[in-house]
Amino acid sequence: GCGRNYDPRLRPWFMQAAAGTKNVVLILDTSGSMRLPAGSPRMGVAKAAAKTIIDSLVHTDTVGLVWFNTKAQSENNYLVQATNSYRSSMGARVDSLEPDSSTNYNAAFRKAFEVVDATDSQSLPYDKGCNTVYLFLTDGAPVYEGTEDLGSTIDLINARKQSHTEELFFFFGLGDDTPENTLHTLACDTDSIYKQVEEGDEMGLTRTMNSYYETLAAMRARAQMTNVTWSEPYVSIPNIWGKVASAVTPVYDKSQEPWLFLGVAAADLPVCLLEEAAAAEAKPARAPTVGETVQGCSCERSFTYQGQSLVPCTSFHWNTGWCGTVSCGVCDGQVLDSTGAPICWDECHATDNERYVEEMLRTMSLEECSAYAPLEECTTERLRGDKTCNGRETFRGESRVVADCTNPDDRIYSWKPKVPEAPAMNQDWQMEGFAATMDTANKCMTGTKYDDEQCDSCPNEMYPSCTVDECISNLQFREESTGKCEGEDSNDEEVGAIIAGVIGSVIFFCCIGVASWCCCCRKTQNKQSANQNQHPGLHVTDPPNQPYEPYAAPPPQPYGNPPPQPY
Numbered sequence: 001g002c003g004r005n006y007d008p009r010l011r012p013w014f015m016q017a018a019a020g021t022k023n024v025v026l027i028l029d030t031s032g033s034m035r036l037p038a039g040s041p042r043m044g045v046a047k048a049a050a051k052t053i054i055d056s057l058v059h060t061d062t063v064g065l066v067w068f069n070t071k072a073q074s075e076n077n078y079l080v081q082a083t084n085s086y087r088s089s090m091g092a093r094v095d096s097l098e099p100d101s102s103t104n105y106n107a108a109f110r111k112a113f114e115v116v117d118a119t120d121s122q123s124l125p126y127d128k129g130c131n132t133v134y135l136f137l138t139d140g141a142p143v144y145e146g147t148e149d150l151g152s153t154i155d156l157i158n159a160r161k162q163s164h165t166e167e168l169f170f171f172f173g174l175g176d177d178t179p180e181n182t183l184h185t186l187a188c189d190t191d192s193i194y195k196q197v198e199e200g201d202e203m204g205l206t207r208t209m210n211s212y213y214e215t216l217a218a219m220r221a222r223a224q225m226t227n228v229t230w231s232e233p234y235v236s237i238p239n240i241w242g243k244v245a246s247a248v249t250p251v252y253d254k255s256q257e258p259w260l261f262l263g264v265a266a267a268d269l270p271v272c273l274l275e276e277a278a279a280a281e282a283k284p285a286r287a288p289t290v291g292e293t294v295q296g297c298s299c300e301r302s303f304t305y306q307g308q309s310l311v312p313c314t315s316f317h318w319n320t321g322w323c324g325t326v327s328c329g330v331c332d333g334q335v336l337d338s339t340g341a342p343i344c345w346d347e348c349h350a351t352d353n354e355r356y357v358e359e360m361l362r363t364m365s366l367e368e369c370s371a372y373a374p375l376e377e378c379t380t381e382r383l384r385g386d387k388t389c390n391g392r393e394t395f396r397g398e399s400r401v402v403a404d405c406t407n408p409d410d411r412i413y414s415w416k417p418k419v420p421e422a423p424a425m426n427q428d429w430q431m432e433g434f435a436a437t438m439d440t441a442n443k444c445m446t447g448t449k450y451d452d453e454q455c456d457s458c459p460n461e462m463y464p465s466c467t468v469d470e471c472i473s474n475l476q477f478r479e480e481s482t483g484k485c486e487g488e489d490s491n492d493e494e495v496g497a498i499i500a501g502v503i504g505s506v507i508f509f510c511c512i513g514v515a516s517w518c519c520c521c522r523k524t525q526n527k528q529s530a531n532q533n534q535h536p537g538l539h540v541t542d543p544p545n546q547p548y549e550p551y552a553a554p555p556p557q558p559y560g561n562p563p564p565q566p567y
Contacts, residue, residue, distance in 0.1 A: 010056050010210070013231040013246035017264040019213040020220055021060040021130045021229075021366060023079055023119075025112045026050055029138035031069040033177060034099035040200045042139050042175050043099050049205040051091045053135065056210060057082040059232035059362045062126065064115045065090055069101035070143075072111035076317070077334075079119040081126050081362070084232060086319030105142040105153045109134075113160060116167075122330045128366055131219070132167045133212055137205075141179040150182060151395055157190045165374070168192070170212045175199045188389035188400070193380065195387055215383055219372035221252060221261045229365035233271045233358060241462075242470030243271040245361055271357060272466035278353040278360075293346035297328035303343065304336040313348030320355075321348040378405035 008014050028050060034043040057063055062079035063086070066072055075093050080086055112134060119127055142150065161167060169192035171183045176199045187194030193215070197205045226249060233243040246266040253260040293299065299312040303324030306317070313321030322345055324335045329346030337343045350356040374380075381388050381403065391402045458471035 010052075012058050012234045013248050013266045013268075014264045015056055015213065016058045016060070016229055016231045016246075016365070017248035017250045017266070018220075018261070019216040020225060021128060022216060023062045023064075023116070023130055023132040024053075024057060024082075025064040025066060025079070025116065025132065025134045026053060027108050027112055027134060027136045028065070028067045028094070028097065029069070029103060029108075029140065030067045030097050030099050031103040031138075031140055032099055032101055033103070033140045036139075036175070036177070037199065041099075042199075043097070045200060045202045045205055046137055046139075046174060047094050047097065048202050049209050050094045050137070052206045053209055054082075054087050054090050054094070057087060059083050059358070060126075060229070060365045062119070063087070063090065064112070065093060066108060066112045066115065067097050068104060068108035068111065069099070070104050070107070072104070072107040074111055074115050077115065077118055077332075078122070078124065079115060079127070080319050083319045083358070083362075085315075089319075102143040103138060103140045104144075105138075106144070106148060106156060108136070109153065109156055109160075116164075118332075122332060124330065126366060129166070131216065131372060132164070133216070134167065134169045135172070135209060135212060136170065137172045137174060137209070138183070139173070139175045139178055141182055150186065154186060154189045154395055157186075157192075161190065166372075168212075168215065170209075170215075171195075172197065172205070172209055174205060184387055184392075185395050187384075187387070188392050189394050191374075191377075191380070193384050193387075195385060211383075215375065215380070216372075217250075217261050218375055218379060218383070220250060221259045222375065223372045224252075224259060225250060226252075230361040231266070231365075232361065236268070239474050240471050241268075241270045241272075241467045242474070244268040245271055245274065245357075270464060270467050270470070272470055273464045274357045274360075275353045276466055278356050293323065293325060293329060293348055295329050295346050297325035297344070297346045299323035299325060299348065300337060300343065302338055303345075304338075304340075305334060305345075313351075318347075321351075322346060323348055377403045381405055 009018070028046060030043070034046065035041050054063065059082060061082040063082040064079045065075035067074075075090060116132055142153065144150075144152070157169060161169075169187070169190055171187045171192060171194040173180055173183045173194070173196045175197075178196060180196055183194050183196075186192075193212075195208045195211070197208050228247055228249045231246040231248055233245050236244045246268050248264055248266040251262045251265050253262055300323065302309065302311055304310065305324075308316060310316055310324075312323035314323070315321050324337065325344045325346050326337075327344065329344040331342075331344040333342040335343050335345045350359045375383075381390055382405070389400065390405065392400055394400060458468050458475065460468060462468050462471060
């Protein structure tokens with residue numbers, strides 16, 4: 001079941017629509033003080049929170065990881081698309097970090113800016129000019145060299161923001177030793193947001209760091225973003241239909257100005273149906289040694305990178321297959337041909353149906369971002385919570401202008417946490433009247449047709465027919481399932497369109513096909529199911545508060561790429 005910790009706001013389909021396509025740079029303090037306190041080191045708390053942040057990213061995002069103490073290092077020279085496999089490998093990198101030495105704020109930001117600038121300079125096909133978000137986590141005061149001080153960090157960030165107006169900064173303090181005044185001043189003097197988390201509060205840190213997307217959701221509402229995009233393939237809860245992909249769009253109350261973000265509407269489509277369509281499509285030849293890459297380049301038969309002899313389409317150090325190319329693609333001098341001369345590189349096209357579907361969904365969902373306009377000062381002030389900046393003195397002793405934040409229009413972004421005193425059936429993300437049934441065993445939808453602990457058969461009327469095999473396969477992993485799962489091919493209409501046609505008509509298809517079948521099932525449940533990802537259908541959730549809980553189901557597994565190594 002989904003369990004009491006299930007929260008749809010961390011599911012791929014919700015994050016896709018709520019925050020949109022974004023670039024996220026995670027900056028983690030790995031100084032020696034992160035070993036403290038004894039018995040519950042901050043490093044462990046920070047790692048757990050960082051991995052949750054990474055897991056909540058979506059396939060159209062790009063992500064970078066920077067860690068710092070006296071010096072700063074990065075996972076990659078570029079921001080990389082946050083595919084499932086790359087998120088998994090980045091989580092493994094986070095687990096490998098060890099605390100040591102002092103805390104150099106300036107080194108951390110310079111390294112982060114270097115990674116973002118390198119990405120921009122290469123005009124990578126997935127770099128769409130979206131908002132870049134820096135999430136900076138530390139537990140200690142900065143250590144400076146020479147004449148540098150906190151003012152130099154403020155100047156560094158402000159100079160950056162003048163030339164990169166689409167970039168946002170969030171500062172998070174962890175533990176009893178955090179220099180709260182320092183971080184508070186740093187955030188206020190750079191028009192950013194700072195939040196503090198108590199010692200050892202892993203869930204509190206996770207919730208607090210994930211709150212950055214509230215700002216993006218507010219900016220999207222102000223920009224009146226109503227586009228439909230696709231989520232990545234993910235495992236539904238319960239896992240009956242195999243992986244699904246969701247067409248998603250934000251939902252607003254448009255009766256007021258600015259619009260009020262209400263939640264996300266989604267229509268699900270089983271991935272097996274898309275893969276069937278992909279198999280029927282006459283795809284162009286993509287033999288890796290001669291085929292074209294994403295940017296239309298031709299792969300070299302062999303090439304060298306960081307001393308490794310490689311062949312197309314290797315996933316070494318990257319989120320997907322790539323190959324060496326000549327005068328085409330990304331020409332940064334890091335890849336060499338067989339003679340040792342520098343050449344270029346590019347990503348390979350997918351060569352199997354599963355990856356081809358992922359590539360198509362991702363390509364169709366990439367937003368051509370004109371970065372959203374910054375929020376008004378009072379809206380940002382409300383999102384700061386108790387770490388406000390209004391009237392606070394600056395680092396250099398200057399008086400800050402006091403803004404009049406009494407405008408009632410700003411109340412719509414004053415999202416407050418609604419944390420119950422004890423676990424309850426009606427979680428804060430559930431709309432009134434749609435709470436799921438939950439029993440004492442911490443399960444939801446108990447006794448219904450969608451109780452995955454009760455299901456012991458796969459009816460042949462399941463639509464589309466390819467989900468019957470997925471259902472049977474999933475039931476085989478449940479020890480408590482003793483019934484015999486049988487299913488015949490149903491008389492579903494044959495899928496005759498190529499994948500582009502399936503994707504292009506998905507809203508119509510989902511509404512009259514998958515969604516209508518499930519709407520009938522909902523009636524039999526007396527509206528007990530409020531867990532939006534329980535089955536294909538339409539999903540709407542309340543506005544995000546701050547208490548995000550990780551969902552209980554395991555995330556989708558990577559598709560076999562070996563973990564990329566740091567550059």
